[in-house]
Amino acid sequence: MAAVNPPRGMRDFLPAEKARREQVLAVIRERYRSHGFDEIETPVVEDYDRLHAGMGGDNEKLAFNVMKRGLEAEAIRAAADDPAALSDLGLRFDLTVPLARFYASHRGELPGVFRAIQIAPVWRAERPQKGRYRQFVQCDIDIIGDASARAEAELITATLDTLDALGLEGASVRINDRRALDAMLDVFGFAAEERPGVLITIDKLDKIGPTGVVAELRERGVTASAVDAFATFLDRAAADVPVFGEDQIRAGLPAGVGDEIVAHLVGIGEAVQAARPGADVPLVFDPFLVRGMGYYTGTIFELAHPSVSYSLGGGGRYDGMIGRFLGQEVPAVGFSIGFERIVDLVQQATDAGTSAVVLVHDRDVPVAELVALKSALVRDGRRVRLEQRTKNLKALLERATADGYTAFATVSAGAALEDLELKPLG
Known part of the structure; x- marks a missing residue:
C-alpha cells in the first residue's frame, strides 16, 4: 500500500487542533492590528537568486528549491552539482526576505513609515525532530522607514501586549545591539576577520558556559590576547543592576563602547516603560545575545x-x-514570534460569542426538516452540526465536545425549533 503519512517534518491538523490554531492566530492578528500594523501577503516562492543572495544567513542552506520546468535529462546530468543551474525558484524560508522584496516593489504605494503584519507558513529542509518542523507558521511584524528607537519600542510593546492577550503574562525581552557586540570584540582585540567565528562561539554561552566558550575560542586559534581579555571580562563580578537602563547596560559592557549605542538602548527602555505604566520594564540587557542571522x-x-x-x-x-x-x-x-511554540502554551479558550450545537436526529427525520432546523439556528448566530443517532451516543457526544461543540439536542420527526431542548456538553 502507498504511504499515507504526511512528508517528514510536516503535519496534518484534525478539526479541533485546526480550530485551536485559528483561534490563537485571530488573537494575534487582532492585537497586531490594534497597534497600527497592516497585513500583507507574498507568494510562497521567490526567485532562487534572491533566496540565495546572502541575506538569509544559514537558512539559505535549508531552502527547498524548485527545479526549472522542461529540463532535458542531459541538462540535469550536466548541472547535477550546480543547484543554481537546476532551479529558478524556491520556497520561502522566512518572511523577512520576501518583505524586503515586497517593499522594494511597492514603495511608492506605501506610507513613509510602513508597519507590516505577515502571518504565513515557511519551509526549511531541517532534520525533523521534536519541536522542529519543515513547514511551520511564522508571525512577523516589521516597521520599515523608521531609524529611531520608536520602531523597536512599538514592536516590543505590540508583542508583549499580544502575549498578554493570549494569557501568557510575565514575558520579557532580552535585548542587545550588534554594534555593541562588534565594539566589544574590538575592545578585546579580535581581528575583523575573526569576528564571525567568535560570535558563533559566544552564541553558545548559554549551552557550554564561560569555560566552554573560552576553550572553544582557543581551539579556533584566534588572537590569544583577545581571548585572555574576554576571559577576564567573563570572570568579573557582574554588577547586580535589576532595572533596565543605562546603569544595567554600562555594567554589562567593557569600557569603550560608544555612547550612541547605549543611548539607543536606553531610549527603547524608556519608551517601553511609558507604554506599560505601573509595571517593571520587561527588558533585560544581555551583552552576549548574538542571534545568528547575518543581516x-x-x-x-x-x-x-x-x-x-x-x-x-x-x-x-x-x-x-x-x-x-x-x-x-x-x-x-522586525519581531517574529514562534507560533508553533506559543500555540502549545496557550490554554484552550472558549469562544463565548458563538454557541456550537449538535443536532442528534433519528433516522426517519425528513431531510427538509433537518436542514430547516439547522438553518434557523445558523441564522440565530450558532454553529450547527447534524449527526444521526448511533448506538453509542456517549462516544458521538464526546467527539463533538472535542471538536468544540458546547450543546446538543435530540430531534425527532415533526419537531419544531421551539421543541428543541438544548443540553450542555462537556
Whole structure:
C-alpha cells in the first residue's frame, strides 16, 4: 500500500487542533492590528537568486528549491552539482526576505513609515525532530522607514501586549545591539576577520558556559590576547543592576563602547516603560545575545517567558537588506514570534460569542426538516452540526465536545425549533 503519512517534518491538523490554531492566530492578528500594523501577503516562492543572495544567513542552506520546468535529462546530468543551474525558484524560508522584496516593489504605494503584519507558513529542509518542523507558521511584524528607537519600542510593546492577550503574562525581552557586540570584540582585540567565528562561539554561552566558550575560542586559534581579555571580562563580578537602563547596560559592557549605542538602548527602555505604566520594564540587557542571522545591523532581541527555558521569538534591525534592492539604505526592524511554540502554551479558550450545537436526529427525520432546523439556528448566530443517532451516543457526544461543540439536542420527526431542548456538553 502507498504511504499515507504526511512528508517528514510536516503535519496534518484534525478539526479541533485546526480550530485551536485559528483561534490563537485571530488573537494575534487582532492585537497586531490594534497597534497600527497592516497585513500583507507574498507568494510562497521567490526567485532562487534572491533566496540565495546572502541575506538569509544559514537558512539559505535549508531552502527547498524548485527545479526549472522542461529540463532535458542531459541538462540535469550536466548541472547535477550546480543547484543554481537546476532551479529558478524556491520556497520561502522566512518572511523577512520576501518583505524586503515586497517593499522594494511597492514603495511608492506605501506610507513613509510602513508597519507590516505577515502571518504565513515557511519551509526549511531541517532534520525533523521534536519541536522542529519543515513547514511551520511564522508571525512577523516589521516597521520599515523608521531609524529611531520608536520602531523597536512599538514592536516590543505590540508583542508583549499580544502575549498578554493570549494569557501568557510575565514575558520579557532580552535585548542587545550588534554594534555593541562588534565594539566589544574590538575592545578585546579580535581581528575583523575573526569576528564571525567568535560570535558563533559566544552564541553558545548559554549551552557550554564561560569555560566552554573560552576553550572553544582557543581551539579556533584566534588572537590569544583577545581571548585572555574576554576571559577576564567573563570572570568579573557582574554588577547586580535589576532595572533596565543605562546603569544595567554600562555594567554589562567593557569600557569603550560608544555612547550612541547605549543611548539607543536606553531610549527603547524608556519608551517601553511609558507604554506599560505601573509595571517593571520587561527588558533585560544581555551583552552576549548574538542571534545568528547575518543581516542584523543594530538592535537584536529575543522573547522569553518564565514557563519555558527556550525563546518564544526574536528579531532585530536589518537596515541594510532593503537597500540591496533599491540601491539606497532604508531602515527596517522586525519581531517574529514562534507560533508553533506559543500555540502549545496557550490554554484552550472558549469562544463565548458563538454557541456550537449538535443536532442528534433519528433516522426517519425528513431531510427538509433537518436542514430547516439547522438553518434557523445558523441564522440565530450558532454553529450547527447534524449527526444521526448511533448506538453509542456517549462516544458521538464526546467527539463533538472535542471538536468544540458546547450543546446538543435530540430531534425527532415533526419537531419544531421551539421543541428543541438544548443540553450542555462537556
